[in-house]
Amino acid sequence: MHSHIPVMLDTFIKAVGPISGTWVDCTLGAGNYSKALIDAGAQRVFGIDCDPEAVETALSNNLSRCTGFTPVVARFGELEELSVIAEVAPVDGIVFDLGVSSMQLDNPGRGFSFSRDGPLDMRMSSAGRSAAEIVNGESEEVMAEIFLRFGQERKARRIARGIVEHRRSNPISTTGQLASVIAHCLPPAPNVRIHPATRCFQALRIAVNDELGQLVTGLHAAERLLRAGGRMAAISFHSLEDRIVKRFIDGGSSAGASRYRPDLVAPKPRFKILAGGQLCPGADEIAANPRSRSARLRVAARTAEPAIAIDPEALGMPVLSGCG
Ligand SMILES: C[S@@+](CC[C@H](N)C(=O)[O-])C[C@H]1O[C@@H](n2cnc3c(N)ncnc32)[C@H](O)[C@@H]1O
Incomplete structure (x- = not known):
């Protein structure tokens, strides 16, 4: 089985640096991001994944020997309910590297892909x-x-x-x-x-996998768990995810103020956009890892303004009218 080649890892580390303190990696996968955070200066990293097989892979990829690393089997939509995280909050950084890993995609037994036949499953957990x-x-x-x-x-x-x-x-x-x-x-x-x-x-x-619902809940939880100045980063792989991340960050930053209605007092920003908004993989990375081609990285710093309530529709989350 293939391991997972991390996407935009160096770009992420540079964009959120300098790195220190406590980080939450909401999408542990093969553990590449968690390991890089520790190597770059994080004292503690909590690596969350809803897939127990991902946690096993990450631990076998050197993370079991990393002091300061704690694996957590959970969905990141439950971030705020996790007592291990509540005990250390507010945290210095939170990252989401969304979607499936190559270990999941390339294993026909998990049922994510039609390129090799397998049971029609698709559950990450x-x-x-x-x-x-x-x-x-x-x-x-x-x-x-x-x-x-x-x-x-x-x-x-x-x-x-x-x-x-x-x-x-x-x-x-x-x-x-x-x-x-x-x-x-x-x-x-x-x-x-x-x-x-x-x-x-x-x-x-x-x-x-309720991927968009998990993303909306996870982003709002991250907003409440970050310290002022703490970093939030999200790597998305399709336009529905990226639209939610963009609206969440833009809406919480001064980019959310309307230049068409200067009479409206804009709320104070809860985020400061970093790295100019959106970062994409370079040609070299795409050539070396074609799966990176659709990746978009967005990074922001939390301010001291209070967090706000969830509004999935304002973030562009599609509503299924036929359900219910
Ligand atoms: C793209 S991979 C992460 C790869 C990792 N950054 C690395 O480079 O090794 C995404 C991982 O997130 C996990 N995941 C996706 N949605 C999740 C959720 N809602 N809660 C927890 N884990 C999730 C998947 O099971 C998968 O292992």
Whole structure:
């Protein structure tokens, strides 16, 4: 199995430096970020991951010998409820390196990818509904909403209808079966380079793991747990994630003030944008690790202004109207 090549790691370390004190790595994965934080001067790092296999991999990648490192198996949406974190808050820095790791993506047994057939699972942790449960149990309307809102798939309704028809006689249990059912729902598109199932697979993964809900809750928790001057960084891999991170940081900084309504008194900024807003991987990194090509890093420093309440819609979180 492949290990995970870290994305934008050096850029991140430079953008948040100088590094010291206590950090929370909300997406431990193979442990590359946690290890780099310790090497760069963090005295304590809490590495959170909802996938127990990721924690094992991270510990076998030298982190078990790092003094100051504490692994935590949890979802980062629960950040504020974790007593180990509450005991050390306020913290000096919090990082989210979002999405799945290569260990998860490249393991057919985890069911994230259609490039090699495997059980249609897609759960980063072992909890909750699998992708197969959604595909075989959800209504056509809800499935279409998932494909449209989380995958930006324009043929969402047609694909959902095709899946519902297919599953009447043949329940869909593997990634290969689902990819083939989706491909059969669509007319051939010879000039399109991506597989026709790509957007629906992304959508299902987001739905199975409540990725956007976790991100909104995690960002708000980070705001409350950081000390004034503490650093927050997020690396996102698709536009839905990046829109939430951008709106969260911009809305909490002076970039959130409206130049069209100077009469409105802008709230005092809760964040200061660092590194000019958005950072992308360079050509060398993309050549060495093509999976980095869609990465976007945003970094901000917390101010002393009080945190505000969660508003998922203001952050651009898609609402599934067919659910409920
Ligand atoms: C891109 S990988 C992180 C890689 C890591 N930064 C490195 O370089 O080794 C993302 C990791 O975050 C975990 N993850 C994703 N969403 C999570 C959530 N809501 N709570 C906890 N862990 C999550 C995944 O299980 C995966 O291991």
